[in-house]
């Protein structure tokens with residue numbers, strides 16, 4: 001079953017929409033897994049991947065022990081404008097109020113915004129995380145160097161999760177936190193994974209790849225949910 005949730009508005013007043021999937025009406029309050037895509041609006045590969053699940057899960061959601069909240073467009077302005085940033089031209093994944101946040105731009109591609117947590121998309125996401133307290137977060141991006149990026153200290157279990165995904169992922173590379181090769185202050189991995197102890201995987205699909213190849217990561221999404229479904 002599915003319930004559509006509007007959890008806020010973007011900088012350009014587009015609705016921020018989530019889809020809550022659950023098995024049946026008795027199971028609306030199970031532990032929640034959060035899956036999001038297009039925090040960077042031009043990284044549409046994640047949208048293609050999530051599209052695959054919408055209709056089957058609407059008909060029959062296969063998990064009994066967890067619910068899944070899917071946010072296909074975490075940055076709807078960016079998706080509409082085919083750009084990385086939101087309607088205020090801020091990189092949402094450099095704008096969350098993390099301890100390492102900095103107003104300094106590392107380069108022009110990553111404008112962090114006037115202050116930490118300034119953007120409406122991020123305020124809404126932070127409220128959503130406070131409200132739903134997800135047990136795990138999968139955030140889909142795309143990058144020329146595809147990889148499974150694990151965010152969280154060892155005690156969050158995030159490396160067990162990353163290794164579990166690695167077995168089925170077409171991308172045979174696991175990195176942690178900033179090991180991607182450049183600093184990412186104010187990102188969701190740091191905000192949720194390291195600072196709130198929610199095991200968070202930033203899954204980097206191969207940028208610009210054909211949709212058929214992107215869909216090879218379907219089992220990664222399934223495994224992500226199974227990991228928690230087996231636990232609760």
Ligand SMILES: [Zn+2]
Nearest residue numbers: 040043141142
């Ligand atoms: Zn990205």
